[in-house]
Amino acid sequence: MINMNNFKKLQEEQEEQYKDNLLGIKSSIEGNLGVIGIFTGLIETYITKLIQCMINLSGGSSDKLDK
Amino acid sequence: MINLLYPLLASDISSNISDEEVVKLYLDTQNVAYFNILYKRYSGKIFGKSLSLLKSESEAHDATQDVMMKILLNLSKFSGKSRFSTWIYSITYNYCIDFIRRKKKDPSVYVDDFIENLDIEEEVNDAFITEVNVKRLKVILNEIPSGDKSILLMKYQDDMSIREISGILDKSESAIKMQIKRAKKKFQTVYYDKYKDD
Numbered sequence: 001m002i003n004m005n006n007f008k009k010l011q012e013e014q015e016e017q018y019k020d021n022l023l024g025i026k027s028s029i030e031g032n033l034g035v036i037g038i039f040t041g042l043i044e045t046y047i048t049k050l051i052q053c054m055i056n057l058s059g060g061s062s063d064k065l066d067k
Numbered sequence: 068m069i070n071l072l073y074p075l076l077a078s079d080i081s082s083n084i085s086d087e088e089v090v091k092l093y094l095d096t097q098n099v100a101y102f103n104i105l106y107k108r109y110s111g112k113i114f115g116k117s118l119s120l121l122k123s124e125s126e127a128h129d130a131t132q133d134v135m136m137k138i139l140l141n142l143s144k145f146s147g148k149s150r151f152s153t154w155i156y157s158i159t160y161n162y163c164i165d166f167i168r169r170k171k172k173d174p175s176v177y178v179d180d181f182i183e184n185l186d187i188e189e190e191v192n193d194a195f196i197t198e199v200n201v202k203r204l205k206v207i208l209n210e211i212p213s214g215d216k217s218i219l220l221m222k223y224q225d226d227m228s229i230r231e232i233s234g235i236l237d238k239s240e241s242a243i244k245m246q247i248k249r250a251k252k253k254f255q256t257v258y259y260d261k262y263k264d265d
Contacts, residue, residue: 007223007224009201018114
């Protein structure tokens with residue numbers, strides 16, 4: 001049976017010691033998420049128009065699909 | 068789309084909620100507050116492991132950021148077959164090991180045929196490994212090879228079973244048992260080299 005585990009203590013110490021680094025990393029991740037969000041928004045907005053445009057260029061019509 | 072506009076406060080959500088439940092809530096709502104809970108629970112641990120393995124604060128910083136992004140973007144792939152912590156740590160260890168391999172251009176971070184005259188007949192006691200004081204533990208972990216270090220962290224820091232470790236490293240359970248034995252012996256050898264006079 002393991003009575004004392006200093007591997008766990010080391011982990012706790014590291015978490016405490018590098019708290020400030022984690023705040024910086026979080027900001028970077030939030031920045032990345034923001035960029036992903038913007039791209040997702042752009043894709044959501046324009047992808048249907050792009051598909052419609054491609055259908056029209058290939059001689060088809062999206063109206064026919066609806067019917 | 069990821070909801071960044073109206074995040075709930077992480078403090079509004081019970082800290083008793085399990086990781087798996089948080090993942091489900093995040094996937095259902097895409098509310099970033101749920102990811103913040105996972106970040107709070109695991110970012111420090113990921114940073115610590117990365118620092119132990121990569122030995123550089125700036126590399127550990129980048130690794131933590133990359134691993135957290137990877138986790139966020141792949142949360143829907145978490146099947147729930149393993150513990151969530153095991154899944155997260157497997158991403159972390161694999162990221163760090165790949166990083167070391169690329170950096171050293173050395174594919175042999177884990178070497179099956181560990182060509183050293185280690186007497187592995189006698190297994191090193193777990194208590195010997197876990198009761199070394201933290202200051203010395205840091206020094207010893209810094210001295211031993213990355214493969215040995217990661218396997219000791221998986222066993223003693225993350226409480227992973229042999230089966231879980233074998234899943235992460237994609238090796239048989241008997242190979243993992245042997246590798247743990249060797250890593251413990253290596254740990255002991257470095258300990259006696261460094262602190263033989265104490």
